[in-house]
Amino acid sequence: MSLLTITKTQEENKLTAKISGRVDTSTAPQLDNEVSLSLDGIDDLVLDFKQVEYISSAGLRVLVSLQKTMIAKKGKLTVCGLSDDILDIFKATGLTDFLEIEK
Amino acid sequence: MKNYAISVVTPFHNVAPGYFKKCCESMFAQTIGFENVEWIVVVHNSDKQYLDNVNEMLGGYENVKIIVLNDDKKTPSSPRNCGIEHATAPYIGFLDADDSYTPHCLQKVLSYTEKNNTQITWFRREYELESDKNKPITEVVLWDQTQEEIIITKDNWDDEKMFSGVCGMVTSRIYDRCFIESNNIWFDDSVPFAEDYLFNLVCYGHADRICYLPQMIGYHYYINNSSLVQNSSKSAETLIEYAKGYKKVFDAGLSYGFSMNAIISSLCCVLARFMIASDDLTLDDRREIRDILAPYLENIKPLRVSKLYPEKAVRERYDFPRAVILDPENYSGNGGGDTLIAVDVKTSQNLSPYQLVLRDILYRNHDTDIGRRYGFDELLTLSGYQKRVPESYYDMYEPLLRLQTNIGESGIITADPIKNYMFFLGRMSNPKLVPCTDKQLEPLERMMIEEATGKKTFIMLESFPQKHRFNDNSFVNTPYGAILSGVFESNELSAYAKRNLFTSPYEVMFPTEVVDFTYIRLLFALSERFLDRIFAPNTWEVWNTFRFLENNWRNLCADIESGKPDHFNQAISDELRAAVEDRLISDPGRANELMGIFKQGFDTPVVPKIWRKLSNVTAFGGGSFSIYTENISRYLGNIKHCNGSFIEFSALLGKETEKKGMYELGTENAFIELVPADSDGDAVLAPNAEPGKLYYPLISTYSGLYRYRLSDVICVAEIKNNVPIFSYEYNSDQTITICGVSITESDILESVTALGKEAGVSVADYAYMENEKGDGIVLLIETTVDDVSGYDVGKLSETVDKRLEERVVLYRDAAASGKLQKAQVVFVEPESQLFYRDVLMYRLKFPHDFIKPTRFINDPVSERFFRSRIIR
Structure with missing residues (x-):
């Protein structure tokens, strides 16, 4: 059973994906697939991390990949709802330098 | 006395019967009629059996005079003089006993001579080499060769045409005998070499009319090992x-x-x-x-x-x-x-290839600023080069390269235009621009063509997008990207052949944007049933590609079935997407076949099942890459892996020998000296290296690096035919020094390998750094699983310590004295190395093969990054 749930809502060209559970080596491909294949016509992607308990390196790689995709589409990626722990990880790994973060 | 048309003088000295037979046959075959030629064979200081052979072959011919001459002379001068003395015909020719005339020679040459009333007539001399080892002595001329005959008198004398090239031979001329006699011209038998030049110069000094026959090939020169010039x-x-x-x-x-x-x-x-x-x-x-x-x-x-x-x-x-x-x-x-x-x-x-490559580099670049500064023109020995030109480091080139890239300057370090700058990022974000010219890349391109021709190759690399042009008209590329580009620019293969060498479409191999093409590469490679080989810059790329496949095979199979790259989630230009869609063909059969393979899982090697013809994987897997080399066998099974070429800074350091991991020092595009790695000794010429010792290569290249010290360390195993055979050991930039104890990349690799062998840790990757107090080493181990709770890190640390103490004496001593703390093993999350690579790629806009795995974590950014990846 997957430990990750992704709920997507689309309003015009904005897609919000609420992520719930653990993003680790086994679930990162699921995040990648479910989000990246829903980006047709989307130029505003929001990843809601309120329900994310943990994100591993494999999961963080997916964020880098999505960021590249959105920039190439001349759109933007926003990550919101980060817990303090996960925000610390974003800072330590340099993701805060190029990802748009909303508390 | 018979009136002969011409006297031919042949000095004979111990000529083997086989050679002389050909000479005789050519005389018998003269269209002027053999009987009309007075042949004077002067058997000079010859052994009896040779004289007997001459008598046997020519005895009984009325027109042949066999004269025996024994004296203390060692040149053909005295027998030729003897022949002149005995000649009775109006013209004289000189034929060596191991050469021959062409059948029409004497008839035609005499006809021109008589018609033009010339004292000397010159005709052409073709040559034949006894073996490839003989040196050709060819008689190329500056005369107008569209003319059948050219008559030279004092009025149209032309010193340059008459006295250039090989101009001294008497054999490809005939002479008016009266002219010779009346001017008392003889061969000077005190002149041991170039006596024929002297004879000709004297003749020319007296001559009024000389005939040149540029189109008339009359003499066949057989060049053998005994020739005076050859020896x-x-x-x-x-x-x-x-x-x-x-x-x-x-x-x-x-x-x-x-x-x-x-x-x-x-x-x-x-x-x-x-x-x-x-x-x-x-x-x-x-x-x-x-x-x-x-x-x-x-x-x-x-x-x-x-x-x-x-x-x-x-x-x-x-x-x-x-x-x-x-x-x-x-x-x-x-x-x-x-x-x-x-x-x-x-x-x-x-000259050996080792000597030739330096000679060529210096010659090509003598007229550069650096060439003039160090007098490349004047350097006549390898040792002179070593003494005159100092060792160099990147800092010395940096300002010069900036003049080239920013101002568009040229001719500073290399005479040839810079085509590309190789961007070497190393393992840290400290990029270096390495200049590269066409000449530098040529042998590497040739090798790639040779290896790829007639095969279908899954190539795991792309050229770097040629978007930013420097002011010297150059671009940035990776070494293999530039080589690939050269292969496609080469005229050696047809456009069709080039496009069929590799599985990836041209547009993917030469993209306009930096994109992670792993998915697309795999999509096309998997679609190909009959793959022959895989080529990647290193085994890290191979390992990552197949890990990616393991996670993404369902999407790949779906796209092969549909013939559309629907699951490729990277943003690419419309043109590139169109090209990919155009090349990708829907193949439900292949998709089904692959699904069947992948559904069985990856516990047994999948690659031989995917591509049954695949026989070779070429990817550099030495040094610290060997951790991936071990790991890829999980996918490759028994498919042969070889390291291929060892290329650094676009210099071919070595080509792998039949023994895996051993290289033969390259001489194709770099002159390589070796600097002892474990002492302060001077650089030695490669053939003088000592087997068993560690060395830094010092490279000089066509593209303008001179005695540039690389940080790679190699170990010379043996010297074979003056060429070192070596293994790659480690990169000294990755050596960590703690409390005065230096621990190399290979020392640490050995410890990491021990973790796998002795403690059963499935190591996917690793890095290392100082502990927080700076008195011990921390080894960061990455496995393929998130859960590492089953490992006893204390025991693993002991294993590492034990190995380091065995390998590094100073480490053992420092540990025993308490100066050095015990090693510490920690686990980092799976894919941490790849994540770090992704971040660097994103920041710097570089493709995969610009970035090597991080080993020595020695800057605050990477330290912070990796510390955050430790599994607590």
């Missing part, structure tokens, strides 16, 4: 006699007012090459030769560049004899493996 081993006494003989030759020509520049340059060049090959020439001997020839050599001028003397030959004919003969104190003789001077300027046969 370069001469005694000191002989060489001094040569010099004395030269003086007579030069004096004769000068006395007639001839331009002797070409003859002096060429003959002195020959003498100089004999001198450097001589074993017993003393300094006094050299001084004696200098005293004889200096008046001539000091006054020569560089020859005019022509087809006879290309620029290179002009330089060598001017510089080489002057350097060797005029400077006996400094040019101390037998260059052997140290010389940069080719004995034969055309074939360079005396």
Whole structure:
């Protein structure tokens, strides 16, 4: 059973994906697939991390990949709802330098 | 007495019957009629059996005179003079006993001679080599060869055409006998070498009419090992006699007012090459030769560049004899493996590839700022190069490269235009621009073509997008990206052949944007049933590609089935997407076949099942890459893996031998010296390296690096035919020093490997750093699983310590004294190395193969990053 749930809502060209559970080596491909294949016509992607308990390196790689995709589409990626722990990880790994973060 | 049409004089000295038979046959076949030729064979200082053979072959012919001449002379002068004395016909020709005339030779040449009433008639000489080892002595000319005959008188005399190239031969001429006799012209038997030049110069000095027949091939010159010119081993006494003989030759020509520049340059060049090959020439001997020839050599001028003397030959004919003969104190003789001077300027046969590559690099770049600064023009030995040119480091090149890239300057370090700058990122974000010219890449491109031709290759790399042009018209690329680009620019293969070498479409291999193409590469490679080989820059790329496949095979199979790259989630241009869609063909059968394979899981090697024909995976997997080399066997099974070429800074350091991991030092595009890695010793020439020792390569390249020290460390295993065979050991930039104890990349690799072998840890990757107090090492281990709670890190740390203590004496001592704390093993999350690579790629906009895995974590950014990845 997957430990990750992704709920997507689309309003015009904005897609919000609420992520719930653990993003680790086994679930990162699921995040990648479910989000990246829903980006047709989307130029505003929001990843809601309120329900994310943990994100591993494999999961963080997916964020880098999505960021590249959105920039190439001349759109933007926003990550919101980060817990303090996960925000610390974003800072330590340099993701805060190029990802748009909303508390 | 019979009136013969011509007398042919043949000096005969112990000529083997087989050779002489051909000579006789050519005489018998003369269209003028053999009986009309007076053949005078002078058997000179020959052994009895040879004389018997001559008598057997020619005895009984009325028109043949066999004369036996025994004297103390060692040149053909005395037998030729003897022949002249006995000649009765109005014309004389000279035929050597191991050569031949073409059938129409005498008839045609005589007809021109009589028609034009000339005293000398010259015709062409073709040559045949006994073996490939013989040096061709060809008689290329500057005459207008569209003309059948050219008559030269004092009114249209042309010194350059008459006295250039190989112009001294008497065999490809016939002479009016009365002219010879009336001017009392003889061969000077005191001249041991170039006596024929002297004879001809005297003849030309007296002649009024000379006929040149540029189209008439009359003489067949058989070049064999016994020829005087071919045999370069001469005694000191002989060489001094040569010099004395030269003086007579030069004096004769000068006395007639001839331009002797070409003859002096060429003959002195020959003498100089004999001198450097001589074993017993003393300094006094050299001084004696200098005293004889200096008046001539000091006054020569560089020859005019022509087809006879290309620029290179002009330089060598001017510089080489002057350097060797005029400077006996400094040019101390037998260059052997140290010389940069080719004995034969055309074939360079005396130089090894090791010598040739430096010679060529210096020659090509002599007219650059750096070439003039260090006098590349004047360097005649490898050791001279070592003494004159200092070792260099990147900091020395950086400002020069900036002049090139920012201002568009050129000719500073290399004469050729820079095509690409290789961007070497190393393992840290400290990029270096390495210049690269077409000439530098040529051999690497040729190798790639050779390896790929006739095969279908899954290539795991792309060229770097050529978007940003520097002001010297160059672009950035990776080494393999530039090589790939060169392969597609090469004329060796048709456009069709090029496009079928690799599985990836052209548009993917030469993208306009930096994109992670792993998915697309796999999509096309998986669609191909009959793959022959895989090529990747290193085993890290292979390992990551198949890990990616393991996670993404369902999407890949779906896209192969549909023929559309629907699951490729990277943003690419519309043109590129269209090209990919155009090339991708829907293949439900293949998709099904692959699904069947992947559904069985990845516990057994999948690659042999995917591609049944696949027989080779080439990817560098030495040094710290060997961790991936081990890991890829999980996918490859028994498919042969080889490391291929060892290329660093676009220099081919080595080609892998049949023994995996062992390389033969390259000489294709770099001159490589070796600097001892474990002492402060000077650089040694590669053939002088000591087996068993560690060395840093010091490279000199066509593209403008001179004695540049690489950070790679190699171990020389043996010297085979003067070429070191070596293994790659480690990169010294990755050596960590803690409390004065240096631990190399290979020491740590050994410990990491022990974790796998002794403790069963499935190591996917690793890195290392100092502990927080700076008194111990921390080893960061990455496995393929998130849950590492089953491992006892305390025990693993002991294993690492034990290995390091075994390998590094200072480590053991420092640990025993308590100065050094115990090693600490920690686990980091799976894919941490890849995540770090992704971040660097994103920030710097670089493709995969710019970035190597991080080993030594020694800057705050990477330390912070990796510390955050530790599994707590």
